[in-house]
Amino acid sequence: MKTYRKELWFEVPTRRAFINITPHINTCLAESKIKEGLVLVNAMHITASVFINDDESGLHHDYEVWLEKLAPHEPVSGYRHNRGEDNADAHMKRQVMGREVVVAVTDGQLDFGTWEQIFYGEFDGRRKKRVLVKIIGE
Secondary structure, eight states: OEEEEEEEEEEOSSSOEEEEOHHHHHHHHHHHTOOSEEEEEEEOSTTEEEEEEOOOHHHHHHHHHHHHHHSOSOOGGGOGGGTTOSOHHHHHHHHHHOSEEEEEEETTEEOOOTTOEEEEEESSOSSEEEEEEEEEEO
């Protein structure tokens, strides 16, 4: 069995964003030369997420509105975690959206369902954060 590991770095200039990282993962898969196996994509920060869904701007807007209703950023004083910080909502948004995804690799391609893409979700941006890509297989 072969393995491949790479860290992708993102520095989002805004507090929140959704970035389609599927092209980055496809590049990693090509570099790995693995044809059959699994890809793990993992946000390596507690206020960021990796998830799979459709790359549609209306959906991304709906996520933004929905997440803000679930865990509003303000008032920051409403969160115990925010003593000295202002990102408690980002931790909660990450918990809802997820830490990682695993995708099958078949014939050297990501084995997606219709419309599926991999996204990096940033909930407390304006600094560098990393995403781990780990590929195992043959």
